[in-house]
Every structure is written in C-alpha cells, then in structure tokens.
Amino acid sequence: MPSLKQTSMQQKLIITAWLFISTFLFLQCSKGGAEVNAFAPSPSGQGGSLARFAIVGNYLYAVDQENLSVFKIQDAANPQLIKTTRVGFEIETIFPFKDKLFIGSTSVVHIFSIDNPENPVKLSVAVSPTVLRRCDPVVAKDTVAYATLRVNGECGGVQSILACYDIKNVLNPVQKSVVFVGEPYGLGYKDDVLYVCDKMGGLRVFDISKAYQPVQIKTLNDANWYIDVIPYNDVLICWTGTGAMLYNITDQRNPQLLTTIQ
Numbered sequence: 001m002p003s004l005k006q007t008s009m010q011q012k013l014i015i016t017a018w019l020f021i022s023t024f025l026f027l028q029c030s031k032g033g034a035e036v037n038a039f040a041p042s043p044s045g046q047g048g049s050l051a052r053f054a055i056v057g058n059y060l061y062a063v064d065q066e067n068l069s070v071f072k073i074q075d076a077a078n079p080q081l082i083k084t085t086r087v088g089f090e091i092e093t094i095f096p097f098k099d100k101l102f103i104g105s106t107s108v109v110h111i112f113s114i115d116n117p118e119n120p121v122k123l124s125v126a127v128s129p130t131v132l133r134r135c136d137p138v139v140a141k142d143t144v145a146y147a148t149l150r151v152n153g154e155c156g157g158v159q160s161i162l163a164c165y166d167i168k169n170v171l172n173p174v175q176k177s178v179v180f181v182g183e184p185y186g187l188g189y190k191d192d193v194l195y196v197c198d199k200m201g202g203l204r205v206f207d208i209s210k211a212y213q214p215v216q217i218k219t220l221n222d223a224n225w226y227i228d229v230i231p232y233n234d235v236l237i238c239w240t241g242t243g244a245m246l247y248n249i250t251d252q253r254n255p256q257l258l259t260t261i262q
Contacts, residue, residue: 049137049186050228054096059117063091082118097140104138109147126173128163137186143168144211148184160184164212176212186228193252197226
C-alpha cells in the first residue's frame with residue numbers, strides 16, 4: 001500500500017500533468033487554426049533541457065526528485081497515472097530522444113528505454129569522471145549525448161563542463177570529451193549547432209559537425225542570464241533571467257535577435 005507521502009506526490013503530479021497538457025493543447029490550438037496532431041511524437045530538440053516533463057506519443061513522462069511517472073494522455077481531460085518507477089536521488093531533468101529517455105540528476109545521467117511506453121526500463125547510467133557532483137541538463141542527438149555539468153553553488157565541486165558522451169552502445173555510454181564552461185544551465189541543438197546557456201559567459205554557440213569535438217564559434221550577451229533554450233524550426237526560444245528572447249536561426253551559426261518578451 002502506498003504511503004500518504006507517495007499518494008500526495010502522485011496527486012500533485014496528476015494535477016501538474018493536467019495543467020501541462022492543457023497549456024500544451026492551448027498552444028497547439030493557437031497556431032492559426034492549422035490542423036495539428038498534438039500527441040504525435042515530437043522531433044528531438046524541441047523541448048527544454050531543464051524540463052521535468054516530456055510528451056512522446058500518447059504518453060507524458062514526469063520526474064520528481066526520485067521517481068519517473070508515466071501518464072496516458074490520450075484523453076487529455078483525464079490523464080491516467082500508469083506507473084511510477086524509482087530512478088535515483090536528486091533527479092532534475094528529462095529529455096526524450098527516439099525510443100529513449102535521458103534523465104539528468106546531480107550525479108549521473110540515467111538512460112531509459114520506452115520501447116514499451118507504459119513500462120520504462122533503465123538501460124544504463126552515464127557518468128562523468130571529471131567531477132563528482134554536478135547538475136545535469138542533458139540532450140541527445142544521434143549517437144551523442146551532451147550534458148552541462150554545473151559544479152558551483154548548490155551543486156558543489158570546482159570546475160563546470162560541457163560533457164560529450166558516446167551513446168552508440170546505449171548500454172555502455174562513454175564520456176568522449178569535455179569543454180570547460182563557466183556556470184552552465186540549459187542547452188539545445190539544431191542540426192550541427194549546439195546552444196549552451198552559461199550564466200557567466202552568455203549564450204555559447206558550438207559547431208558540433210564533429211559530434212564529440214564541440215568548437216565554440218560565437219557568444220551572445222543580449223541577456224544577463226540565459227537559463228534554457230528550445231530550438232523550434234527556425235526560431236531559438238530562450239528563457240532568461242528577465243523573461244524570454246526569440247532569435248532567428250535560419251543561419252544557425254549566427255542567431256539574430258527577433259524580440260524580447262518581459
């Protein structure tokens with residue numbers, strides 16, 4: 001029998017999930033009346049790396065500090081909690097890629113298979129030997145996963161990095177390289193360009209045409225603090241310390257500011 005604490009947490013997740021779905025549907029319906037399949041699997045790179053929710057098909061996956069919960073959302077007005085699985089300690093973020101979920105914590109990146117969408121199965125854990133404790137927003141692309149490992153403030157440690165993991169063998173992810181950064185937060189990619197939010201260094205733009213060897217090519221300093229990014233078609237949506245900023249990324253290596261929302 002679940003404890004009162006577990007029951008309360010599940011109720012909070014259900015309420016939050018319902019609010020998330022309602023907002024998601026509202027945004028979909030606001031796109032000029034175009035017909036949209038709101039629950040079609042979304043392309044990678046269109047979710048924020050700091051998100052605690054991810055929609056894949058007819059399912060919503062949510063993480064709290066220790067658990068992964070699966071909701072069936074075919075009936076958006078009545079989301080059903082299907083399963084809750086313990087992941088580990090200090091879970092922070094979730095990012096879907098193909099048939100996998102990449103779940104970041106303050107210590108490792110957990111990789112789950114959702115071949116069976118109602119029964120996520122842990123495949124492996126990606127560990128960085130560079131630092132012992134950090135915060136882990138993560139995104140995945142083809143055979144590589146990128147994570148920002150922030151080791152100052154609440155996360156402890158000394159040096160923050162952008163870590164690159166080889167995930168060709170998803171059962172045995174291997175860190176291939178690191179790039180030293182200041183105080184990184186969210187990240188996102190569009191094709192062969194990776195955008196990394198750095199509170200100390202602005203929005204860093206990396207060429208990732210060589211997947212395991214990111215090369216910084218530009219830094220944007222239009223905001224006092226870039227927190228997270230979502231590349232959406234030819235627009236880069238940036239969550240900042242004062243609101244939001246939209247960039248035109250038709251030329252992905254040279255983002256152009258469109259507007260600021262405060």
